Amino acid sequence: QITLKESGPTLVKPTQTLTLTCTFSGFSLSTSGVGVGWIRQPPGKALEWLALIYWDDDKRYSPSLKSRLTITKDTSKNQVVLTMTNMDPVDTATYYCAHRPDYGRYFDYWGQGTLVTVSS
Amino acid sequence: QSALTQPPSASGSPGQSVTISCTGTSSDVGGYNYVSWYQQHPGKAPKLMIYEVSKRPSGVPDRFSGSKSGNTASLTVSGLQAEDEADYYCSSYAGSNNFEVFGTGTKVTVL
Secondary structure, three states, rough: OEEEEEEEOOOOOOOOOEEEEEEEEOOOOOOOOOOEEEEOOOOOOEHHHEEEEEEOOOOEEOOOOOHHHEEEHHHHOOOOEEEOOOHHHOOOOEEEEEEEEEOOOOOOOOOOOOEEOOOO | OEEEEEEEEEEOOOOOOOEEEEOOOOOOOOOOOOOOEEEEEEOOEEEEEEEOOEEEOOOOOOOOEEEEOEEEEEEEEEOOOHHEEEEEEEEEEOOHHEEEEEEEOOOEEEO
8 A cells, every 4th residue: 555645844934945755655666667756736726746756766857946946765764855945935835745656657646745834 | 837728617417527628738738648637625635537648547437537639638527426526637748858747727516
């Protein structure tokens, strides 16, 4: 059974760096073709694709946010970490991590999401 | 990379069908057979309903079907049920540079 759970601060100040951790079980990020991605959703708005890391450490980023995002993995801990620099109130959103299956281009399992508010 | 365009809302009575469109470009929807659809109930995480244009994951009712023509993909929900009332999002692969993009979302109401 695949599960994912996001963790991190619920409140960050403008200009600070956000660090979110996705802890997962039921699969290994060392399995060929597998990936973990991050997606966010501002309150009342649409989903936005952020970043993805594959089993071979290949990383992909949203072009519009690439300069602010870093995604890393710790295979031994079953964790994926997303950092986003220079946070702004418009970055207030629920942040989800999700599982990408073998060479698939979709997310089949999602975490419950974590709401991050950016405010001074 | 711009979001894929979906109608803000769609509705139908129980038992009827509703079709949601997802319009992109030849660089995303039209260029690859990698369109997926997600259902999201209020306060919940999205759930995969369709992948690779028309494939259903295990456990998704066959009332849900997907198709694509040119730069527009579609999700059809047949035999609408009350539990189908939710927001629906499409997503498409958009090449190695832009990678992936979501749609603007459609709220489906069961009348």
